[in-house]
Amino acid sequence: MVNATKMALEESLKKLLLQKPLDKITIQDLTTDCGISRMAFYYHFKDIYDLVEWACLEDAKKALQGKKTYETWQEGLLQIFEAVLENKPFIMNVCRSVSREQIEVYLFHLTHDLLYGVVQEKAEGSGIREEDQNFIADFYKYSFTGIMLDWIKDGMKADYHQIAQKMHLAIEGNIVQAIRNFAEEKNGK
Numbered sequence: 001m002v003n004a005t006k007m008a009l010e011e012s013l014k015k016l017l018l019q020k021p022l023d024k025i026t027i028q029d030l031t032t033d034c035g036i037s038r039m040a041f042y043y044h045f046k047d048i049y050d051l052v053e054w055a056c057l058e059d060a061k062k063a064l065q066g067k068k069t070y071e072t073w074q075e076g077l078l079q080i081f082e083a084v085l086e087n088k089p090f091i092m093n094v095c096r097s098v099s100r101e102q103i104e105v106y107l108f109h110l111t112h113d114l115l116y117g118v119v120q121e122k123a124e125g126s127g128i129r130e131e132d133q134n135f136i137a138d139f140y141k142y143s144f145t146g147i148m149l150d151w152i153k154d155g156m157k158a159d160y161h162q163i164a165q166k167m168h169l170a171i172e173g174n175i176v177q178a179i180r181n182f183a184e185e186k187n188g189k
Contacts, residue, residue, distance in 0.1 A: 022097035056106040081160035
C-alpha cells in the first residue's frame, strides 16, 4: 500500500506538471487529484520537493535495472537518457523550478549507482579500498552529470545516442586503468 500511494502521488505530480509549474502546485492539488488526505501525503513525504526527488530516483532505478556492469553500462547510460527524455515535461518543469544544485543531486544519485556498479565489478580482487572505488565512480559521475545537464539545458535536442557513444569512447578502458593505478599506488609501485 505504501508504494501504491507514493506512485499515485508521483503520477499526480507528473500530470499536474503538464498543466502548471512546480512552484504553483500545492499539496492540496496533489492530494485532491489522488483522492488521499494531506496526512497521507505527509506520512510519505516532507514536502513536494521530497516527492520530486523520490520520483526522480524511482525513475532512475527503473532505468538502470540490470545495467550496472562493465558490459552493460553503456546500455544503462542510454536508459538514463531515455528516462529523462520520456519524462521531458516533468524534467523541464523541475529544472525551471528548482536550483541547478538540486538537479545535480538527482543526477548524481542515479549516475553514481551506474558507475559504482561498474567500478566494483572491475575492482574485485584488486585490493583497492572502497573509498577509492567511490572516488573513481565520483570522478566519472561528475563528467556524466555535467554533460547531462548541458543536454537538458539545451532542450534535449541533441541525439543522446551520439552523446552516449562519445562518452563510451572517452571512458572505455579508463575505469580499468584507474583501478590499476590505485592498486599500484596502494602496493607502492
